[in-house]
Amino acid sequence: MGVKQEGVGMRPLTKGIFRWIHLVFGIPILGYVYSPFDQIPNYAPAVRFVFLPLLLASGLWMWKGHVVRRVMWRR
Numbered sequence: 001m002g003v004k005q006e007g008v009g010m011r012p013l014t015k016g017i018f019r020w021i022h023l024v025f026g027i028p029i030l031g032y033v034y035s036p037f038d039q040i041p042n043y044a045p046a047v048r049f050v051f052l053p054l055l056l057a058s059g060l061w062m063w064k065g066h067v068v069r070r071v072m073w074r075r
Helices: 012-034 037-074
Strands: none
Touching: 012 037
16 A cells, blocks of 8 residues: 555656546536526536546546556456
């Protein structure tokens, strides 16, 4: 625990791209949460089917991308 393995992690450019994707796709979710109640139906489909899945995928990739990559290469 707490030991950094050699070769685990992302290249700096890839990490930066995923961070920006995560931040940019988080902004519409904040708009959805803090928008007036009568405006929520206008944002709901885009947030549910586009922004939230991309936000979750980029967050998962930044957090456990090395594990996902290892599982994909085993098969």
